Amino acid sequence: MTLKRYLADRILDALNKINIKFTEVLVDRTQSPEFGHYASSVSFNLSKILKKSPYEIAKDIVGNLTDPSELIDKVEIKNGFINFFLKEKAFHLVIKEIIKEKENYGRSNEGKGEKIQIEFVSANPSGPLHVGNGRGGALGDVLANMFEWFGYKVEREFYVNDMGTQMNLLALSVEARMKELLGMPFEFPEDGYHGEYIKDIAKLAVEKFGNDIWNLPQEERLERLKEFAKDTILEWQREDLEDFGIRFDCWYKESSLHKKGLLKEAFEILKAGGYTYEKDGAVWFASTRFGDEKDRVLIKSDGSSTYFLADIAYHLDKYRRGFSRIIDIWGADHHGHVPRMKASVEALGYDPNTLELIIYQIVHLFRGGSAVRMSKRAGEMVTLRELLDEVGKDAARYFFVMRDPNSQLDFDIDLAKTQSTNNPVYYVQYAFARCCSLFKQAEVRKIETEKMFNCDLSYLKDPLEIELIITLEDFPDILRNAFYNRAPHRLTFYLESLAKSFHSFYNSLRILQEEESVMYARMALVFATQQVIKNGLDIIGVSAPEKM
C-alpha cells in the first residue's frame, strides 16, 4: 500500500463517518513543503454537491480522520486544501516495502492473468526496418512489458504481409539487379524497390541459384526469387529486432489466412450480418453503418480480395485465439484505417472496445543540428540497423519512448551518442552505476552490508533523504499512470527525476562513514533507489550497467 493510498483511505473513512458517499478521492504530492508532503482537493469536488464551502467540508473531514498506522504528524487546512504532514516513520515504511518487494516493487496482479495480444512493427517484408519501425517497436515492446507488470499474459505478434503486388515488385526488382550483376540486358521495374539492399539480395540469389534459374519459365523464377527475397528480408528484420531487444512470440503470415480459408469465413460473417452489398462490380462493406466515413471494398471487381478483407480475417483469427484484449500499434500514416477496423470488428460480432488501436507519430532524425533527409523513393531510408550500430540499443530504445506517442519525435543522433550529462540515458544509468559502486566500495571496506536490511531507519531525516524517498514512493503510481494512459514516456521522465534526486542526495551527504547507524540507514536508501531504477529500466528494456 502506498502512502497516497493510505491517506485517500483515511479521507474515505472520514467521509463515510459523516455519511457522505464519494469514491473519487485523490491524494497528490505537493508543490511546496509549506503545503505538507501530500494534499487532497476533495473538498472542492464535494463543495458543489454538498452546497457547503470547501473549508467547512475540509474541517468535517479532518475532524473525523483516523490514523490507525500512526503515520500522520499533522493535518492543516489551507485555502480549502487538506495538507498532510507525515511522520518520518511513514517514509521508512517505503524503504521497507521496496526492500521486501525488490524486483516486484511496482508490480500488480490486476490483469489476473488475462490473455492479451499486442501486435506491432508488422513491417512489410520488402526492405529492412527503418527508424519509424523502431519507434513502433520500442513503444509496443515497452507497453507489452507494462502489461506483464500488471499481471497480464501477453503475446507479442508481428504480422507479415507476405502477399500482394508489393511482393511481386520485390521479385521483379531482385531479378533486374541479378541481370545487372550478370551483365544481362535488364529493365528496372517501374515502382520497383531502389534500395541498395536489393543488390545485396540479388548477389545472394546469384550465388544460391546459379545459372539454372534462368532456364525456368519467368513465372516460376519470380516465384522462387520472391520466396528467397522475402525470407532473406524477414531474417534481417528478425535479427534487427533481436538486437533491439525485441522478441516476438509469433510471426503471423498473411498467406496463412488464405490457406486457412479465413477470408471467406470472415466475409461470410459480414454477409450474413447484412453488412455487404455489390456496386460497380465489387463487393463492399457498409462500414459507414458503424461510423466510418465511407464504405470499403472487400472484393474487387476482378474477383480478388483486398488487403482490408485479409485484415478483417486476421482480426477474426485474433479473437478466435482467445485474447480478451487486442492491441494494434500503427504509424500515423495508418490512422485513417482505425474507424474501418473498429467497424469490422463490431460487424464480426465482437466488442469494439476490446480492440485498441495505438497510433504513434512520425520520427525525424537529426544530426549536427539539422534534419537527416530520407526518401523512400530513392531507397534512402535510414535503417534501424544503422541507428542501432551508431547509438546502441539502450539509447535507441530510451529515445524512442521518451516522447508522447501522439507527438512527433525529433531523434537527436548526436545527443543519443553523447556519454555525458546531456544524455538522459546515461544520466539515469549513471545513477544506477553509482549505487552499485557504493556497494562494491562497502565490500572493499569489509562493511557488513546485510545489516542495512534490519537497521534503524529513523536516522534518515535530511530533507534530501526524505525527498528521495517520496520520489521512490511515487514509482508504483507513475507506472500505473503510464500504463493506463499507454504513455511510457512518463516512465522515462520519472527515472530522470529519480536519478536527479539521487545524485543530489549523493553529492551532499556521505553514505559510507564512521557513524554506523547513519551509514546503514543510508545504505538501505541506496539499495531501494538502485532497485527502483533497475525496475524502471527493465520495463523500458534498457540495461542497468553496474559499472560505467
Add this chain to the structure above:
RNA sequence: GCGCCCAUAGCUCAGGUGGAUAGAGCAACAGACUUCUAAUCUGUGGGUCGCGGGUUCGAGUCCUGCUGGGCGCGCCA
C-alpha cells in the same frame, strides 16, 4: 474540402480523470572534486501556455471558432 495528431521558456519537451505560485533537460552565466564514480552537484536569469469566445469557485487541461504545421482521405499494401 473532410478526418486524425500537434502548438507551453531561445531549443527539445513534461504537465492521468480541471486544483494552490505552469515544471524539467539543453543552451547562457556564476560556483563546488585531499572524499563513496565530476558521466555528478549548487545557484542565477528566462513564459500573453498559438489567437478569440464559452463552461465555473477554479482552465495549459473541458467545449467552440480561427491560425499555423504534420499525417491521411485507392477496387495499393
